[in-house]
Every structure is written in C-alpha cells, then in structure tokens.
Amino acid sequence: MRDKLTPKNIGISLIILLVPAFMYLIDAFALYVSSNYGVMLPLPSGDYILRIIVQAGVYILLAVGLNIVCGDTGLLDLGYAGFYLIGGYTAGLLMARLGFSYWIALPLAVLNGALWGLLRGIPTLRLTGDYFAIVTFGFAELLVQVVKNEIWLIGGPNGFVNNIPPVTIFGIELFQNWHHYYHILILILLTVFITYRLKESRVGRAWTAIREDEQAAESMGINLSRYKSLAFAVSAAVGALGGGFIAQFQVNISAKLFDFWESIFILCMVVLGGTGSIRGSIIGAAILATLGELLRGGNILPSEFGGARYLIFGVILIVIMRFRPSGLAVKKA
Amino acid sequence: MDQFIVQLVNGLVLGGIYALIAVGYTMVYGIIQLINFAHGEIFMFGAYFAFVLVTVFGLPFWVALPVSMLLCALLGVLIDVVAYRPLRNAPRLSALITAIGISLALQNLARLIWSASQQSFPDESKPKIFISDIDVQTGAIINAIPLPGGAILPYRDVFILLLAVVLMIGLNRLIYLTKIGKAMRACAENQTAANLMGINTNMVISVTFAIGSALGAVAGVMVGLREVIEPTMGYYKGVAAFAAAVLGGIGNITGAMVGGIVIGIAETFGADIHSGYRLAFAYVIMILVILIRPSGLFGKSTSKRA
Structure with missing residues (x-):
C-alpha cells in the first residue's frame, strides 16, 4: 500500500494545506458583506x-x-x-x-x-x-x-x-x-x-x-x-x-x-475507526472529535444536554462492538 | 485510640458497602470472565431508583428498597441479554469495551435525567430509626451507639453492616446449598460442560447478573442514606469495589467480602493521612495485587485463560 503522487492525492494534500486560508476567507467574506451591505451572514466563524x-x-x-x-x-x-x-x-x-x-x-x-x-x-x-x-x-x-x-x-x-x-x-x-x-x-x-x-x-x-x-x-x-x-x-x-x-x-x-x-474517548476513536489501522484511527478521531465538538452544549444541543455526547459515545462503543467489531474504516475480514 | 476505633468502625461500614458491590463484579467475572464495568452504574441507578420511588412516588423507604433491587436486577439482566450475550463468543476485549460503553452511556443518562448535582434522601423519607443525633441540651444520644471519645455510631451504620453480613451469608448459602447455586458453580468451572449436562447456561448467567445487580442496588441505597447520590458515585465507588474484588481474588465471593472490608478500612485510614489521596489507596492496592499476586488473597492461581 504505497501511496503514489496521483492527482487525487495531490488534490487532497493541497486541500489539507489550504484549510486555514479557506477558513480565513470565510471570515473575510463575512466581514466584507457585513461592513458593505450591513447584512450579517449566518456563517460560522472560520x-x-x-x-x-x-x-x-x-x-x-x-x-x-x-x-x-x-x-x-x-x-x-x-x-x-x-x-x-x-x-x-x-x-x-x-x-x-x-x-x-x-x-x-x-x-x-x-x-x-x-x-x-x-x-x-x-x-x-x-x-x-x-x-x-x-x-x-x-x-x-x-x-x-x-x-x-x-x-x-x-x-x-x-x-x-x-x-x-x-x-x-x-x-x-x-x-x-x-x-x-x-x-x-x-x-x-x-x-x-x-x-x-x-x-x-x-x-x-x-x-x-x-x-x-x-x-x-x-x-x-x-x-x-x-x-x-x-x-x-x-x-x-x-x-x-x-x-x-x-x-x-x-x-x-x-x-x-x-x-x-x-482515555475512553481516545479508545472510542480507535475502536470506531478500526483497531490496528492507522487510517482507521485518523478517521475515527476526526469523526468523534468533530461530533464531540458539535454536541458540546450550546452548539446544536441546548447547553444542559452537553453531557449527552458521552451518552452517544457510549452507545457508539456498544453498537460498533456488536455489529462491526473491526471498525468502520477496515474492510470486514 | 478513640479516633482509631471511630475510623475502624467507619471503615467497616464502608467496607460492608464495598463488599456488596464487589460481589457483583466477582460473580460475573467468575462465570463469564468479564469485568462488568457497568456494575458501578447499576449500583448508582439503584440509589437513584430508590430516590425517585421515595420522592416522586412517595413510597415508604422499606418498599422502595426491594423495588429498587428488583429494578436493578432487571437492568442487570437487560444489559446482559442486549449487550453481552451476543458477544459471548467474540474476543474478550470486545465485551470489555462494550462494558465500558454501557458504563459511559448509563452514567451520562443519569446525568441527563437527574442532573449532575448531588441529591440525598429527604429526612422525612428515611426511617425514623436512621436519623441519629445528639441532643444539644440534654446530651442524650438518639438512635445511635456511643463510641469512645464522644463520637456516635448511628443505628443506620449498624444496620448497613448487619444487612451486608446477612446478605453475604445468604449469598454464600445460596451458592453452596441450592440447585441454582450448584449450577452457577458448574458454569464457573466449565461452561461448555455445564451446558452439556443440561444446565441452561444463559439462564444461570442471567440469574447471576440479577443477584449481583440486586446486591449492588442495596449498596446504592445504603450509600444514599449515608452520603449523597450523584451520577459519578457509580464510577468512584465502583472502582474501589472492583479493587476489593481484585484483592480478594476475582471470581471468589468470600474474597470479595474480605477485600471489601480491607479496602473500606484502608480508604478510611488513608483519608486520615491525606484526604486528597482518598481514592488513590484503592488504586495502589489494586495495581500491587495484580502485579504481585494476580490471583488475589483467596484465589487459586489458575492457568492463563486465552
């Protein structure tokens, strides 16, 4: 599994490298619109x-x-x-x-x-x-x-x-x-x-x-x-x-x-992605860290339900072990 | 010396509670070799069930206690049937991870339902005999036994200790004298062979979960009487009780009782030395036992299970 310089891989690398620029573009755009047209865009802060x-x-x-x-x-x-x-x-x-x-x-x-x-x-x-x-x-x-x-x-x-x-x-x-x-x-x-x-x-x-x-x-x-x-x-x-x-x-x-x-949160990421796979760990961590942040009280859920994200992580552990013990990112053995 | 006796008594009572929880860990481990991480949460739910039955439904305490035991027994069996049974033949670590998942889910479910704040049984809901006090004017001791040095031992604590002892003896008799107890021992010895002998192993495992969970519920209610009820109690007390089970030799019920008492006393005296490290003593004992004598105080050293 040696990665080659295919156009797809180069594209992904470029996207990863340009993420901050893109985020600041969002901010700049929102600032531009709000200062010139007086409209606040419903954009999240980059x-x-x-x-x-x-x-x-x-x-x-x-x-x-x-x-x-x-x-x-x-x-x-x-x-x-x-x-x-x-x-x-x-x-x-x-x-x-x-x-x-x-x-x-x-x-x-x-x-x-x-x-x-x-x-x-x-x-x-x-x-x-x-x-x-x-x-x-x-x-x-x-x-x-x-x-x-x-x-x-x-x-x-x-x-x-x-x-x-x-x-x-x-x-x-x-x-x-x-x-x-x-x-x-x-x-x-x-x-x-x-x-x-x-x-x-x-x-x-x-x-x-x-x-x-x-x-x-x-x-x-x-x-x-x-x-x-x-x-x-x-x-x-x-x-x-x-x-x-x-x-x-x-x-x-x-x-x-x-x-x-x-510790359990990190373990949850590894298990979700698939134990033993580097790619799985990366994917699992990206999913759960994002999910954890979204479900933090005050974003989508009201702030008193902030603890609910751990409930969800617990359920994820149970469900993964039950139905897909090898993880999401790994092909079924 | 006076202080020593007071702390010893406190340690014994705490130890009795730990023993009740530890039995749940050790029974399940003895039969299916699973560290039931969720057991601490069942214990916590036991306290909350009784709390809700008393405060919301207005049931008397003596009714709430058995109902809470029953509910916890059902919860324990439900967890086993839904989460652990499908993984019986999976690698053991899968079941352990599932157990951690359940623990995480239940703890935060409790936080959602009852909030993270501490609760306690309102005084009017407690049986009269459990409300101990020293009358300021007359100096008369109400519902308590005087201890040297002016301290008192509330009847509540005496009751907890007695109840723990009675339940332990009962459990011991159940395991050694009844048919279901024999079936449990057979399953612990060799599940496949037990199955071939016509024992319904799944039923036996369910009964094990039910008994362990019901005893956990008792412990939960007792902690609710003595201290406070909060969603994290299952985690902290659960870990200490688990350390007790390890110390006694996991899978060994007598060991769990002795281990519970030892951990309870160690924690009480440890908190005297340095209160910040109150919990650390249980962890240290647990780690040392595993590193030095993994079979615990009472366990037979077994060959490595795959």
Missing part, C-alpha cells in the same frame, strides 16, 4: 472552526499513538490519557514555571512520556487481557490524583497550570490558530510517517505476530519483552507529544483535561 480542527488534530495524533498498543500488539490500554497528561505537564511546567523554550520542552516531554511508558510497561509485560487493562487504568488514575494533590509541584489546586507561554520560532510568536494548524499538521505527519514505517518493518511484523499468538511468536524467536516494551514506549511518546502540544495550545491546563473518560 477561526473557530480552525480551532476545532486543531483540537481534532490532537485527537488524531493520540488515536494513532494509542493504536500502536491497542491495535498493533492487541493489548487494551485504558489509561492512555496518562501519557497525554505526562506530556502536557512536563512541557507545561517546564515552559510556564522554569521558562524553558518549547523546542526543548517538547522533546523532553516526549522522552519523559517514553520513559513512563517503559516504567509502566515493564511490570505489566506478562499481563494479558483484563489484567493489563486494569493496571493501565489504575496507573492513569493515580497520575491524575498526583497532579491534583501535589500543589508544590504543579503550582495550583486541581492541577491548574496557567499562562503557558506561546511557542516562538525565529522570534515570531505562534499563537494564531493557523499557526497551531500547521504545527499540529507537521506533528501528525511526522507521527504517522514513523508509525507507518514501524508497522511495515520488522518491528511491525513482530507486533502483529505477538497480537495474533504470543506463544507462537515467542517460539519463532521474537523477543516478547523487547518488542512489547518498544510498543509501550513509542505509544507513550506519541501521547506525550500530544500533551506537549496541547499545553501551549490551551495556554491553561488542568487535571480535568486528562481524566479517565479522555
């Missing part, structure tokens, strides 16, 4: 849409990262938001409290994520199925508790880190939504490229073998511990990368951003 797209981009990144453990090695990770949290707080604290540059804080966040991925991974190497899922869940919950309680470290109650400075590159502050758009686009491309290359390599084949049958894989000479640890570390690093991005994107972060339901 800048706002762009922000939602960036948020969806973060979820795409996270879903691709979670998919490495859930899809490729077949272990259910219920605590992926833990790595997202580690990335977010590493980068956030380094930048807001120690004045680090983003370009140093982000790699450190990713490294820290990978380290924690290993720390969590090594004791759980021999666990399978539910037991692995429970430990991952407990681990992430503990992290949330720590962030909420260790005020000396975090600087505020409930894990609040405020005023994370914007990213600067060559003296230019990257705080506009189109800055964020290209920023996350580059991170996604990088991540997808690396995970894709990993999947198609010896490592990816080892992961698939482990997923299909651990014992058979081991007897074929695959070093289970090494390949599983690698999967944990890579997956955690991607989660932390997403966290590092979100820290500067949101400016203020709190423990609420990284709770258990966030």
Whole structure:
C-alpha cells in the first residue's frame, strides 16, 4: 500500500494545506458583506472552526499513538490519557514555571512520556487481557490524583497550570490558530510517517505476530519483552507529544483535561475507526472529535444536554462492538 | 485510640458497602470472565431508583428498597441479554469495551435525567430509626451507639453492616446449598460442560447478573442514606469495589467480602493521612495485587485463560 503522487492525492494534500486560508476567507467574506451591505451572514466563524480542527488534530495524533498498543500488539490500554497528561505537564511546567523554550520542552516531554511508558510497561509485560487493562487504568488514575494533590509541584489546586507561554520560532510568536494548524499538521505527519514505517518493518511484523499468538511468536524467536516494551514506549511518546502540544495550545491546563473518560474517548476513536489501522484511527478521531465538538452544549444541543455526547459515545462503543467489531474504516475480514 | 476505633468502625461500614458491590463484579467475572464495568452504574441507578420511588412516588423507604433491587436486577439482566450475550463468543476485549460503553452511556443518562448535582434522601423519607443525633441540651444520644471519645455510631451504620453480613451469608448459602447455586458453580468451572449436562447456561448467567445487580442496588441505597447520590458515585465507588474484588481474588465471593472490608478500612485510614489521596489507596492496592499476586488473597492461581 504505497501511496503514489496521483492527482487525487495531490488534490487532497493541497486541500489539507489550504484549510486555514479557506477558513480565513470565510471570515473575510463575512466581514466584507457585513461592513458593505450591513447584512450579517449566518456563517460560522472560520477561526473557530480552525480551532476545532486543531483540537481534532490532537485527537488524531493520540488515536494513532494509542493504536500502536491497542491495535498493533492487541493489548487494551485504558489509561492512555496518562501519557497525554505526562506530556502536557512536563512541557507545561517546564515552559510556564522554569521558562524553558518549547523546542526543548517538547522533546523532553516526549522522552519523559517514553520513559513512563517503559516504567509502566515493564511490570505489566506478562499481563494479558483484563489484567493489563486494569493496571493501565489504575496507573492513569493515580497520575491524575498526583497532579491534583501535589500543589508544590504543579503550582495550583486541581492541577491548574496557567499562562503557558506561546511557542516562538525565529522570534515570531505562534499563537494564531493557523499557526497551531500547521504545527499540529507537521506533528501528525511526522507521527504517522514513523508509525507507518514501524508497522511495515520488522518491528511491525513482530507486533502483529505477538497480537495474533504470543506463544507462537515467542517460539519463532521474537523477543516478547523487547518488542512489547518498544510498543509501550513509542505509544507513550506519541501521547506525550500530544500533551506537549496541547499545553501551549490551551495556554491553561488542568487535571480535568486528562481524566479517565479522555482515555475512553481516545479508545472510542480507535475502536470506531478500526483497531490496528492507522487510517482507521485518523478517521475515527476526526469523526468523534468533530461530533464531540458539535454536541458540546450550546452548539446544536441546548447547553444542559452537553453531557449527552458521552451518552452517544457510549452507545457508539456498544453498537460498533456488536455489529462491526473491526471498525468502520477496515474492510470486514 | 478513640479516633482509631471511630475510623475502624467507619471503615467497616464502608467496607460492608464495598463488599456488596464487589460481589457483583466477582460473580460475573467468575462465570463469564468479564469485568462488568457497568456494575458501578447499576449500583448508582439503584440509589437513584430508590430516590425517585421515595420522592416522586412517595413510597415508604422499606418498599422502595426491594423495588429498587428488583429494578436493578432487571437492568442487570437487560444489559446482559442486549449487550453481552451476543458477544459471548467474540474476543474478550470486545465485551470489555462494550462494558465500558454501557458504563459511559448509563452514567451520562443519569446525568441527563437527574442532573449532575448531588441529591440525598429527604429526612422525612428515611426511617425514623436512621436519623441519629445528639441532643444539644440534654446530651442524650438518639438512635445511635456511643463510641469512645464522644463520637456516635448511628443505628443506620449498624444496620448497613448487619444487612451486608446477612446478605453475604445468604449469598454464600445460596451458592453452596441450592440447585441454582450448584449450577452457577458448574458454569464457573466449565461452561461448555455445564451446558452439556443440561444446565441452561444463559439462564444461570442471567440469574447471576440479577443477584449481583440486586446486591449492588442495596449498596446504592445504603450509600444514599449515608452520603449523597450523584451520577459519578457509580464510577468512584465502583472502582474501589472492583479493587476489593481484585484483592480478594476475582471470581471468589468470600474474597470479595474480605477485600471489601480491607479496602473500606484502608480508604478510611488513608483519608486520615491525606484526604486528597482518598481514592488513590484503592488504586495502589489494586495495581500491587495484580502485579504481585494476580490471583488475589483467596484465589487459586489458575492457568492463563486465552
């Protein structure tokens, strides 16, 4: 499945590259009409849409990262938001409290994520199925508790880190939504490229073998511990990368951003798209992140029904498992 | 020392509640090897059912409790039949993901119906004997047992503890002395073989869900009496109870009872040390048990199930 430079692919790439321009055109057009003709067009704010797209981009990144453990090695990770949290707080604290540059804080966040991925991974190497899922869940919950309680470290109650400075590159502050758009686009491309290359390599084949049958894989000479640890570390690093991005994107972060339901939300994306498929994760994340934003109270639903979106996500999980366990984007096996 | 006894009693009562919930997790796991994530939500619905029956329908508390148990039993069976039964032969993780989906859906359904705010049983709806107080003028203790150090143990808490013990013993007798209990043990041992011996396994599984859910409902109502009712209670209490089930050895009913008591006491004393980490103790115990002794305190170490 090697992608070629077909006109279709070039077209899609161009559209992806020009999204911000298009969004700002909407805004400019609405402004032009309203100032010249005095009519307010019923157009949504392009800048706002762009922000939602960036948020969806973060979820795409996270879903691709979670998919490495859930899809490729077949272990259910219920605590992926833990790595997202580690990335977010590493980068956030380094930048807001120690004045680090983003370009140093982000790699450190990713490294820290990978380290924690290993720390969590090594004791759980021999666990399978539910037991692995429970430990991952407990681990992430503990992290949330720590962030909420260790005020000396975090600087505020409930894990609040405020005023994370914007990213600067060559003296230019990257705080506009189109800055964020290209920023996350580059991170996604990088991540997808690396995970894709990993999947198609010896490592990816080892992961698939482990997923299909651990014992058979081991007897074929695959070093289970090494390949599983690698999967944990890579997956955690991607989660932390997403966290590092979100820290500067949101400016203020709190423990609420990284709770258990966030893990489930990301899992829901992977399951919806189809576990084990990078394309599926991207599609699942794009659908659910958009849906989640649309159903946020005040957009389509009245604000008191904001919680209903989680109800819908729950139903999606149930229905997908019942009728299409392989996911939407994957052809039925 | 006085403080110690008070906290020990509090821990025991909380532990009794956890044990009632934990049994639901462990029974279902014992039979179909599924972590029924939705069990915490059933427990939460138990509290809300009783709350609605008491406040909206004006039923007396002693009627609302059994009706709520019945409704929760039905809810549990419904979840099993609609969501889990079709996945019996699917990979186990599919069922686990479904369970999480149900949990998510039910929790937010409760939030939609009853709002996220905390509720509690109005005082006039509670049985008189459960309203404990110390008379300010005379210093007389009403409906409570005095504890050393001026604290009191309300009859309500005594009742909760006794009820938990009675229900546990009843459950134990049910499993070891009745025909359906024998069928449950047979299914836990080997479902296919049980089926071949003429046991209606689907029926047995439904009964398991019904019993576990009804006990969860009792726990829910008890928590409603002691604390508050809110949509997230199923999640927080559910996780602690699940930790109890893991500690006792998941699939083992005696283990669930002991585990519940241990977690309850650990949480109460833990909250004394650092209240912010109240919940963390259950998580730590759960993780340590799984890493060090996955079969729990009472479980037999089983060979790896595929």
